[in-house]
Amino acid sequence: MAAANGRPVAKRRVRLLGGLAVAALIAGLGVFWAVTAPRAVSAERLAAIEAIEADPARGERVFWAGGCASCHAEKEASGDDRKRLSGGLRLTSDFGTFVVPNISPHPDAGIGQWTLDQFSNAMLAGIAPGGSHLYPSFPYASYVRMSDQDIADLFAHIKTLPASDATHPDHELKFPFSWRRLLGGWKFLFFDDAPRTELADGDAQLQRGQYLVEGPGHCGECHTPRNLLGGLKTDQWLAGAPNPEGEGRVPNITPGSPSLKSWSAADIAYYLESGFTPDFDSVGGSMVAVQKNMAELPSADREAIAAYLKTVPAR
Amino acid sequence: MKLRLIFTAAAFGIGCATLAFAADEPQKERQELMKGVGGATGTMAKMVKGEEPFDQAAVIAALETISANVEKFPELFPEGSETGMETEAAPAIWENMEDFRAKADKLQSDADAILADPPADLDGLKAVFGPLTKNCGACHETYRIKKS
Numbered sequence: 001m002a003a004a005n006g007r008p009v010a011k012r013r014v015r016l017l018g019g020l021a022v023a024a025l026i027a028g029l030g031v032f033w034a035v036t037a038p039r040a041v042s043a044e045r046l047a048a049i050e051a052i053e054a055d056p057a058r059g060e061r062v063f064w065a066g067g068c069a070s071c072h073a074e075k076e077a078s079g080d081d082r083k084r085l086s087g088g089l090r091l092t093s094d095f096g097t098f099v100v101p102n103i104s105p106h107p108d109a110g111i112g113q114w115t116l117d118q119f120s121n122a123m124l125a126g127i128a129p130g131g132s133h134l135y136p137s138f139p140y141a142s143y144v145r146m147s148d149q150d151i152a153d154l155f156a157h158i159k160t161l162p163a164s165d166a167t168h169p170d171h172e173l174k175f176p177f178s179w180r181r182l183l184g185g186w187k188f189l190f191f192d193d194a195p196r197t198e199l200a201d202g203d204a205q206l207q208r209g210q211y212l213v214e215g216p217g218h219c220g221e222c223h224t225p226r227n228l229l230g231g232l233k234t235d236q237w238l239a240g241a242p243n244p245e246g247e248g249r250v251p252n253i254t255p256g257s258p259s260l261k262s263w264s265a266a267d268i269a270y271y272l273e274s275g276f277t278p279d280f281d282s283v284g285g286s287m288v289a290v291q292k293n294m295a296e297l298p299s300a301d302r303e304a305i306a307a308y309l310k311t312v313p314a315r
Numbered sequence: 316m317k318l319r320l321i322f323t324a325a326a327f328g329i330g331c332a333t334l335a336f337a338a339d340e341p342q343k344e345r346q347e348l349m350k351g352v353g354g355a356t357g358t359m360a361k362m363v364k365g366e367e368p369f370d371q372a373a374v375i376a377a378l379e380t381i382s383a384n385v386e387k388f389p390e391l392f393p394e395g396s397e398t399g400m401e402t403e404a405a406p407a408i409w410e411n412m413e414d415f416r417a418k419a420d421k422l423q424s425d426a427d428a429i430l431a432d433p434p435a436d437l438d439g440l441k442a443v444f445g446p447l448t449k450n451c452g453a454c455h456e457t458y459r460i461k462k463s
Contacts, residue, residue, distance in 0.1 A: 076456065078449075247406070248460035270364075275452050280357035282448070284455030291452065 036184025038127045045124075045148070046117050052152040059157025062150045064296035066143070066216040068158075070289040071100045082292065085110070086164035091137055093244050095230065096173030098137040106163035119155045126187065133183035135171065136191075136230065142218035144193045150216065190231035196220060197237060197312050205300075209308025212301060213238075222250045222286070239315035248285070256314030268306035273299065342400035345391040348384040355380040356448060362437060363444050369437040375430065382426040389419040405460045415458055422450040 063069075069077070072085035087102040104110040111119070118129040126133060126140035134140065176182055196214045199206050213219045224232045225241040240252030255261055263271075267278045272294040275283040283291045294302060355377035361367040362374070392408055392415075408415045425447050434440040 076453070078453075243460070248403075248462055251461060274360070275448070276356070276360060280353040280360055282353075282356075282451035282455055284452070284459040284461060286456075288452040288456035 032185075035188050036181050038131050038133050038184065039125060039187075040121050040127055040131075041117075041125050046120055049120050049148045049152050050116055052149055054152040054156035056153065056156040056160050059150075059153035059155070061297065061301075062146075062154040062216060063157050064293045065212055065301065066146075066154065067218065067290055067293050068103070069293060070286070072103050073289075078292075083161045084164050085158070085161060086166040088166060088168050091244075092246070093137065093230075095177040096171065098135060098171050098173075099168050101168065102164055102166050103158065104161060104164040105159050106165055109165045109167050110163060111158070112163065116152065116155050120151055123151055123154075126183070126191065133180045133187070135180075135183065136186065139218040139221045141191050141232075142215055142221055144191070145195075145211070145215035147211075186229065186231070189229065196234065199311070205304045205307050206311060208301070209304035209306070212305050213308050217305065219253070223253050236315055238309070238312055243285070245286070250286075252315060253309055254312050254315045255310055261314075265303070265306040265310050268309055269299070269302040272297075272302045272305065340400055341391040341393060341396040342402045342404075345388060345404075346400070346402075348388050348391070351384045352381050355384075356451070359440060359444055360448075363441055369440060371433060371435065374440060375433050378426050378430050378433070382423050382430065385419050385423045385426070389416045401462065403459050403462060405458045408458050411457075415454075418450070418454040418458070422447075422454070425450060 068085060069082040071089055071091070072087055073082045074084070074086060075089055077084070085102065085104040087100045087104075089100040091098040091100065102110045105112040107113050114122075114129060121127040121129075122134060122138075123140060123143045123146065125144075126136065126138070128134050171178075195210065197210065199210060220232060220238055222244070223238045223240060224234070225236050225239065227233055238253050240257070241250045243250055251257060251259055253260055260268075263278055271277060271283070272291060274295070275288070275291045277283075294305075358367075358373055358377045362369050392404065392412070394409075396402070397404065397406065397409060429443050429447065434443060
């Protein structure tokens with residue numbers, strides 16, 4: 001009896017379990033699809049940015065603060081050549097090689113046909129025109145903290161820069177990192193606009209420094225170590241990291257840094273202005289291009305950055 | 316007693332030989348040359364920043380140090396000196412030796428050009444200091460790797 005009826009019962013159980021598994025798989029795929037879907041900037045915020053009267057001259061300050069030229073101008077470019085955002089630089093990483101795009105205002109090779117909404121979505125949500133995810137090698141995970149005014153001014157400024165017709169191959173990434181949809185998962189885990197540090201008081205200079213370092217300056221993208229999935233180890237904010245391009249290290253720039261802890265705020269500001277350390281060694285590596293940008297800022301901005309760096313938690 | 320003396324003398328001799336050997340290492344020698352360039356740069360930078368008064372003789376001495384040191388500098392990267400002694404020399408030096416030498420030559424010729432008509436006052440120094448020291452970052456951007 002038991003043996004005669006056992007088989008159909010077992011079969012039914014298998015069928016039930018199979019059904020549950022398929023349902024779970026579908027549900028899982030649904031969750032995956034929902035989690036990884038690109039999420040654009042809200043319509044209200046896009047409208048607010050559109051409503052701003054943009055000032056391209058003011059946008060130049062944002063352009064230098066944002067370090068656009070460090071990656072998008074040609075390597076070792078100097079003088080006005082740093083304003084030609086022709087792209088082409090190859091950034092090596094554990095995930096493969098990223099090829100920096102042309103973001104000059106050229107209508108075909110660059111971003112000349114982009115709307116302000118598309119630009120805002122790239123800067124604040126990491127979404128390309130057409131709706132796919134952008135790789136966080138473009139530091140939107142920092143730019144997300146930028147103000148509406150700065151976004152509008154920067155877009156207006158980029159429109160005034162020289163156009164370049166240079167075209168480049170796609171990124172050369174390893175599977176599965178070549179599948180952009182997965183970046184939705186990366187964003188779900190690591191992408192938000194929360195402050196990186198809690199400032200004790202509302203000092204205006206410190207707030208300006210925090211804005212520049214955590215937002216447009218995107219200092220943490222190189223100076224903070226990352227986990228295996230490429231997310232910042234936020235408890236190690238600005239504590240230094242391996243050089244992604246090979247040998248050497250990107251230094252710790254917190255007050256606990258062995259090499260920087262003896263620097264005063266004035267020393268930091270002078271370094272950003274001149275490229276000289278307190279013992280007159282000079283800036284090197286990728287920081288050379290960054291320092292050239294910082295030198296273009298008003299001295300109050302460099303002093304604000306220095307003041308902020310003296311107050312972040314020592315690591 | 317005599318034996319101890321011999322041992323001490325021998326140990327001292329080995330110590331001296333090691334020191335002399337270490338000083339001859341190209342890695343050490345080029346580090347010392349760069350320290351000299353940094354010190355000379357500092358002399359002028361302090362005047363530019365207004366921390367020290369303008370002193371033409373000191374400016375000339377600093378420029379002479381830079382010119383002399385950077386002349387010897389590119390000769391100190393023989394095969395086999397790519398690593399060791401905490402060198403911060405980038406592998407790119409040996410991949411682009413010609414460009415590396417050209418960058419050193421440019422710093423030297425820039426320093427020599429200023430020496431040919433040295434600045435007479437602080438404004439004169441300010442005018443040449445920026446362009447001269449652009450050479451530092453221009454070379455360190457590609458050819459120097461920070462290890463810490």
